[in-house]
Amino acid sequence: MSTVNLREAKAGFSTLVDQALKGEIVTITRHGKPVAALVSIEAAEAAQKALGKAQLNFGEYLMSFPGGIEFERDRSTMRDIDL
Numbered sequence: 001m002s003t004v005n006l007r008e009a010k011a012g013f014s015t016l017v018d019q020a021l022k023g024e025i026v027t028i029t030r031h032g033k034p035v036a037a038l039v040s041i042e043a044a045e046a047a048q049k050a051l052g053k054a055q056l057n058f059g060e061y062l063m064s065f066p067g068g069i070e071f072e073r074d075r076s077t078m079r080d081i082d083l
């Protein structure tokens with residue numbers, strides 16, 4: 001993994017693309033802080049696929065526990081509130 005500042009990245013972009021094609025992650029910094037990364041298209045697609053997986057909501061998460069969980073709904077009337 002290499003790190004270059006933005007000015008160097010602009011000047012040597014072709015070299016950085018070649019590094020990414022070889023599987024290396026190139027981190028680009030601005031004012032010393034990482035702001036972007038250059039990766040191969042395969043790595044980018046894998047990242048998108050991982051991010052695209054649906055996350056369970058809290059109820060689905062609880063229901064996914066082995067053995068299951070029984071929930072009882074409170075059927076009493078709702079409270080009145082003043083808005």
